[in-house]
Amino acid sequence: MKELLEFLSFSNPNVRVVTLGTMFIGMSAAMVGSFAFLRKRSLIGDAIAHAILPGIAIAFMVTQSKNPYYLMFGALLAGWVAILLIEAITKHSKLKADTSIGLVLSVFFGVGILLLTHIQHSGAGNQAGLDQFLFGKAASMTTADLKAYSIVAAFLLIVVSLLFKEFKLLSFNAEFAKISGLPVRSLEFVLSSITVLAIATGIQAVGVVLMAALIITPAAAARSWTENLVTLLLIAGFAGMFSGLVGSYISFTAPNMPTGPWIVMSLSAIAIISLVWAPKRGLWSKLKRQRQNREKILTENILKAAYHLSERRKNLSSIISLEDLQGIREFGEAELKKGLRLLSKRFLILSQNDGFKLTEVGRTEAMRVVRLHRLWEMYLTQRMRLKADHIHPNAETIEHIISPEIEEELIRELGYPDKDPHESPIPYK
Amino acid sequence: MDIRPEKTAIEVHNLTASYNRKPVLWDIDFSLPQGQLIGIVGPNGSGKTTLLRNMMGLMKPDSGYVNLFGKKLDEVREKVSYVPQRETVDWDFPANVMDVVLMGRYRKSNIFKRLSKKDRDIATESLEKVNMLPFANRQISQLSGGQQQRVFIARSLAQQADLYLMDEPFVGVDAATEESILNLLSEMKKEGKTVVIVHHDLQTAYEYFDWIVLLNTRLVASGPKQEVFSTELLQEAYGGRLTVLSRIGDLMAKQDFPMRESEFKEKEGPGDERAS
Numbered sequence A: 001m002k003e004l005l006e007f008l009s010f011s012n013p014n015v016r017v018v019t020l021g022t023m024f025i026g027m028s029a030a031m032v033g034s035f036a037f038l039r040k041r042s043l044i045g046d047a048i049a050h051a052i053l054p055g056i057a058i059a060f061m062v063t064q065s066k067n068p069y070y071l072m073f074g075a076l077l078a079g080w081v082a083i084l085l086i087e088a089i090t091k092h093s094k095l096k097a098d099t100s101i102g103l104v105l106s107v108f109f110g111v112g113i114l115l116l117t118h119i120q121h122s123g124a125g126n127q128a129g130l131d132q133f134l135f136g137k138a139a140s141m142t143t144a145d146l147k148a149y150s151i152v153a154a155f156l157l158i159v160v161s162l163l164f165k166e167f168k169l170l171s172f173n174a175e176f177a178k179i180s181g182l183p184v185r186s187l188e189f190v191l192s193s194i195t196v197l198a199i200a201t202g203i204q205a206v207g208v209v210l211m212a213a214l215i216i217t218p219a220a221a222a223r224s225w226t227e228n229l230v231t232l233l234l235i236a237g238f239a240g241m242f243s244g245l246v247g248s249y250i251s252f253t254a255p256n257m258p259t260g261p262w263i264v265m266s267l268s269a270i271a272i273i274s275l276v277w278a279p280k281r282g283l284w285s286k287l288k289r290q291r292q293n294r295e296k297i298l299t300e301n302i303l304k305a306a307y308h309l310s311e312r313r314k315n316l317s318s319i320i321s322l323e324d325l326q327g328i329r330e331f332g333e334a335e336l337k338k339g340l341r342l343l344s345k346r347f348l349i350l351s352q353n354d355g356f357k358l359t360e361v362g363r364t365e366a367m368r369v370v371r372l373h374r375l376w377e378m379y380l381t382q383r384m385r386l387k388a389d390h391i392h393p394n395a396e397t398i399e400h401i402i403s404p405e406i407e408e409e410l411i412r413e414l415g416y417p418d419k420d421p422h423e424s425p426i427p428y429k
Numbered sequence B: 001m002d003i004r005p006e007k008t009a010i011e012v013h014n015l016t017a018s019y020n021r022k023p024v025l026w027d028i029d030f031s032l033p034q035g036q037l038i039g040i041v042g043p044n045g046s047g048k049t050t051l052l053r054n055m056m057g058l059m060k061p062d063s064g065y066v067n068l069f070g071k072k073l074d075e076v077r078e079k080v081s082y083v084p085q086r087e088t089v090d091w092d093f094p095a096n097v098m099d100v101v102l103m104g105r106y107r108k109s110n111i112f113k114r115l116s117k118k119d120r121d122i123a124t125e126s127l128e129k130v131n132m133l134p135f136a137n138r139q140i141s142q143l144s145g146g147q148q149q150r151v152f153i154a155r156s157l158a159q160q161a162d163l164y165l166m167d168e169p170f171v172g173v174d175a176a177t178e179e180s181i182l183n184l185l186s187e188m189k190k191e192g193k194t195v196v197i198v199h200h201d202l203q204t205a206y207e208y209f210d211w212i213v214l215l216n217t218r219l220v221a222s223g224p225k226q227e228v229f230s231t232e233l234l235q236e237a238y239g240g241r242l243t244v245l246s247r248i249g250d251l252m253a254k255q256d257f258p259m260r261e262s263e264f265k266e267k268e269g270p271g272d273e274r275a276s
Helices: A002-009 A013-038 A042-063 A068-092 A097-120 A143-162 A164-172 A174-179 A184-206 A208-223 A229-253 A259-277 A283-313 A322-328 A333-345 A360-382 A392-398 A404-414 B048-055 B097-105 B117-129 B145-157 B175-190 B202-208 B231-238 B243-255
Strands: A349-352 A355-358 B008-019 B022-033 B037-041 B063-068 B080-083 B163-167 B194-199 B211-216 B218-224
Touching: A002 A229, A013 A042, A013 A143, A013 A164, A013 A184, A013 A208, A013 A229, A013 A259, A042 A068, A042 A097, A042 A184, A042 A208, A068 A097, A068 A143, A068 A184, A143 A164, A143 A184, A164 A174, A164 A184, A164 B097, A174 A184, A174 B080, A184 A208, A184 A259, A208 A229, A208 A259, A229 A259, A259 A283, A283 A322, A283 A333, A283 A355, A283 A360, A322 A333, A322 A355, A333 A349, A333 A355, A355 A360, A360 A392, A360 A404, B008 B048, B008 B194, B008 B243, B022 B048, B022 B063, B022 B194, B022 B211, B022 B243, B037 B048, B037 B202, B048 B063, B048 B163, B048 B194, B080 B145, B097 B117, B097 B145, B117 B145, B145 B163, B145 B175, B175 B194, B194 B202, B211 B231, B218 B231
Parallel strands: B022 B218, B037 B194, B037 B211, B080 B163, B163 B194
Antiparallel strands: A349 A355, B008 B022, B008 B063, B211 B218
16 A cells, blocks of 8 residues: 555656556547547557567667657658558569568568667667667656656647547548548548557557557457547547556556556456446347346246146136146246246246246236247238248247337237237237 | 530549459449439449549549549548448447438648537538438447448538439448438439439339449440340349450459550640640
């Protein structure tokens, strides 16, 4: 607790620089990454991150300084050459986009490593510490770096907010942007440039290898929570900033822990939580929906069996034992118990000494299911011209999903039939 | 058969286009009238969409050109609108119906700017015209196929063009959408708009359109529907490919052969004064 307070008070200037720096990096990467994600170009982030390595190395060799602006300029040039090359290869050869991305990524990265090794052995290399670009070293961030990062972050924010609607259209339907007379090539150039910029600011802290995670993961997580593009950008941006904060905190409390990997770890945790728990789009709600469907099918099948039995006995309020019910339709024992429990919880059945009986509401509900089954069988024979002995399995499933509106339409279209194709009466209210 | 209209909306001149190096349109040459409903009709793979994409400048032809209202596309871009096939985009995109229709108002002149009240009014009106206003705030991922189609048409209407090109708007839509589009088309015709529709269904083509272009990688006929709808011409368009032609096309793709010899220059360029 004391550590957390000390961390949050930002009294240690070094901690302040690193934390703010990684937060700016996280936000910038998430912001531009959202568009890469929506344009289905997530891989391009990884390619650029690897491809800018030779740019940084050459910038250092030429200027002999670690000035962040020079290095960023080198990175920007290399990133752009890589993007143009990927486009050219895709357009002029038989290779597909994924192959040309992989090709450019590895060749540029290889050249980058080559140059870095050369710098290491040239004497100036030891104090250059350029190897940190590979895996990142947030602790080495200086005040000058922080200033550069904050300028880049502000610049990206301004560009994205000014060109927001154009980027939206470009991501949704680039061809329509073109026929509307928008300068699509220039817009793509701007979008790619700010992506390169965001990546170039990040790799000192996070490293080439992990940078792609900062681009894609926030957007992927944010998409689970919202259907609105502005909200998506905000959530992604905050997720990026938050993971920067968490990463810095962990490396502050556990001094041997690297910041970059912890940023990625906390981002991944956010993404996993989002993919599983987000309402509507999450995995959990999907499983829940499937469970509800199964329960609906089970309970409705029990009601239907009970109705069939009552129909046979010509008595809708007779007591039904479990053996009687099994005689109509076979249920697994545990399943049947679960179904009966669910039904009595909704007051559709009343438990009796040696079985159960349908309540008033239960009877109505049972009639509804039987009606839907028989109506659908009518529809299959009359409108889809299926043979009467082929329709039962289909109707067994469809009866559970027909909504009241569709039921109404069915009845109207079939003209209030009173018997199904097997001559059983269709029960109306 | 190639009948020339009095007032020309689109002139396609000697257009040859290929897809993945394989020629799909051979020397197409025709003109379309203003203020009519025009169907581009032909079997699957006859190059209908390719023709439309060439008209909209989304593809570069190997030879020939397209003039719109006697001018090049870039000079009349704001007068022309396009409705792509709805499968060409991913509808699981974080946007609602109104967002998409407003995209029809994006212009070169309002880059960096916010849309105006007038833009919003125009978009609202466009949604009303396709009976989709009640769905303005609906997420586009929740729409049915027919509703998606109507949203795309509304976006195009919001561009307030004179010439509309639509790619298969009737494919896979419900009865309500079909009726809504047909009503809209007759209204657009009354307002003097020109609408060109790619359509593959012969049954309805005669009913829907005034002017018909029959296409099967080559131009079979272009003219008023009464003239074009003859058994002979329909059979020519739908009676299968020309075997030799498609074998030549395959060969050209395989050999990486150019559509035109490099020193061959056409005498007349796009937008020249030839017509006057």
